Amino acid sequence: QQPVQSPQAVILREGEDAVINCSSSKALYSVHWYRQKHGEAPVFLMILLKGGEQKGHEKISASFNEKKQQSSLYLTASQLSYSGTYFCGTAGRPFTGANSKLTFGKGITLSVRP
Amino acid sequence: KAGVTQTPRYLIKTRGQQVTLSCSPISGHRSVSWYQQTPGQGLQFLFEYFSETQRNKGNFPGRFSGRQFSNSRSEMNVSTLELGDSALYLCASSLRTSWNEQFFGPGTRLTVL
Numbered sequence: 597q598q599p600v601q602s603p604q605a606v607i608l609r610e611g612e613d614a615v616i617n618c619s620s621s622k623a624l625y626s627v628h629w630y631r632q633k634h635g636e637a638p639v640f641l642m643i644l645l646k647g648g649e650q651k652g653h654e655k656i657s658a659s660f661n662e663k664k665q666q667s668s669l670y671l672t673a674s675q676l677s678y679s680g681t682y683f684c685g686t687a688g689r690p691f692t693g694a695n696s697k698l699t700f701g702k703g704i705t706l707s708v709r710p
Numbered sequence: 711k712a713g714v715t716q717t718p719r720y721l722i723k724t725r726g727q728q729v730t731l732s733c734s735p736i737s738g739h740r741s742v743s744w745y746q747q748t749p750g751q752g753l754q755f756l757f758e759y760f761s762e763t764q765r766n767k768g769n770f771p772g773r774f775s776g777r778q779f780s781n782s783r784s785e786m787n788v789s790t791l792e793l794g795d796s797a798l799y800l801c802a803s804s805l806r807t808s809w810n811e812q813f814f815g816p817g818t819r820l821t822v823l
Contacts, residue, residue: 701752
């Protein structure tokens, strides 16, 4: 089932913070975050696993809340380069080979203005 | 290290035709996944290949098929094209599984008239 990402769009000014969410109606095992800049291919940000620690990538960090079946991506002191569409991909159980596909959300467009 | 390459970059076809897209993964990567991207729908998973075998498949009709060669290069085929097949088709490679970090190619923009 496709995860739900919220909010649908984010507009902020350089230096502001933002939080975007990825929610699943089923139990989550892993959440995979990617960012796609306009006209470019998606680029990997990070993977979070159930029971794992919060992760960070420069000023972008993420958390995994098992009870809420949700992951949140935190963008701190945003830069113009953070603009793009953020996708989360989710899996409900450990990887076993077959029948272990990721399901991606529709993405959230984030625009950072000067 | 060369990135993922996809050919062709742009294609225009008419309804009923078929099309073949090609993807060359990063050297050493054995997993290749294909995604369809349309406005508002995000990344829709098509299938994943590993060691020349389809390991996972998304919810697409049988008109969508693929294969992987011994050098890990992959092709995707769409037969009997429909207008709704117009999309950006992305290929991604990873070391062993799509659950590892995936490296995406620039995509093939398919337009069906």
